[in-house]
Amino acid sequence: MWIDISRSLHEGMEVFPGDSEFQYSKELDMNKGSTVNTGVFKMNTHTGTHLDAPYHYDIYGKKINELDINEVCGKAEVFDLTGLEAVAEECIKEKISGRTEIILFRLKEKGTAFSTYPPFTASAVKALADRGVRVIGVDTPSVDPATSEELPAHHMCRTKNMLILEGLNLEGIKEGTYELAAMPLNLFEADGSPVRAALRQWR
Ligand SMILES: [Zn+2]
Numbered sequence: 001m002w003i004d005i006s007r008s009l010h011e012g013m014e015v016f017p018g019d020s021e022f023q024y025s026k027e028l029d030m031n032k033g034s035t036v037n038t039g040v041f042k043m044n045t046h047t048g049t050h051l052d053a054p055y056h057y058d059i060y061g062k063k064i065n066e067l068d069i070n071e072v073c074g075k076a077e078v079f080d081l082t083g084l085e086a087v088a089e090e091c092i093k094e095k096i097s098g099r100t101e102i103i104l105f106r107l108k109e110k111g112t113a114f115s116t117y118p119p120f121t122a123s124a125v126k127a128l129a130d131r132g133v134r135v136i137g138v139d140t141p142s143v144d145p146a147t148s149e150e151l152p153a154h155h156m157c158r159t160k161n162m163l164i165l166e167g168l169n170l171e172g173i174k175e176g177t178y179e180l181a182a183m184p185l186n187l188f189e190a191d192g193s194p195v196r197a198a199l200r201q202w203r
Helices: 089-095 122-130 152-159
Strands: 023-028 038-042 050-052 073-080 102-106 135-138 163-166 176-184 192-201
Touching: 050 176, 089 122, 122 152, 152 163
Parallel strands: 073 102, 102 135, 135 163
Antiparallel strands: 023 038, 050 163, 050 192, 073 176, 176 192
């Protein structure tokens, strides 16, 4: 059975500081005599559970429609690192032996917490790359601090050709080996996309 690890998209949801609010409204409304209901939504590409395309932090990087969806589907390991102030190289070396290309990190006990969350150091990202990791997933809004302008963790991902899934909901997910599916929309030329991310036990 698949377990949904994506966040609900709704008006009033928390967004990255400075980003547009999520908006949804009806275009056609059966209550107003339309033959069907349709809606219009507006959102930042980094709202909720989403995949960063390398183009997000590299003007020559791949755009979301240029990524292979197989890169964000497959065997994944979940590690619980809740309670840390930052994810440093040492905790990667201690915890991760390098068996799986997709690693999801549970970093927060609850909620999305845009005000404070543990970022990754560049050397932690490099240590993951050295262990063969190709995709880093986090239940925080970013792998860098919200106020960072240098984005060291994002740029290490760029250098090492790694993808970043952000804003996962890993509440109640235990450490272990799973199968992940987290497909982005086929959004032409986009720098990121919401994903419906789900896990199921690895068989
Ligand atoms: Zn992002």
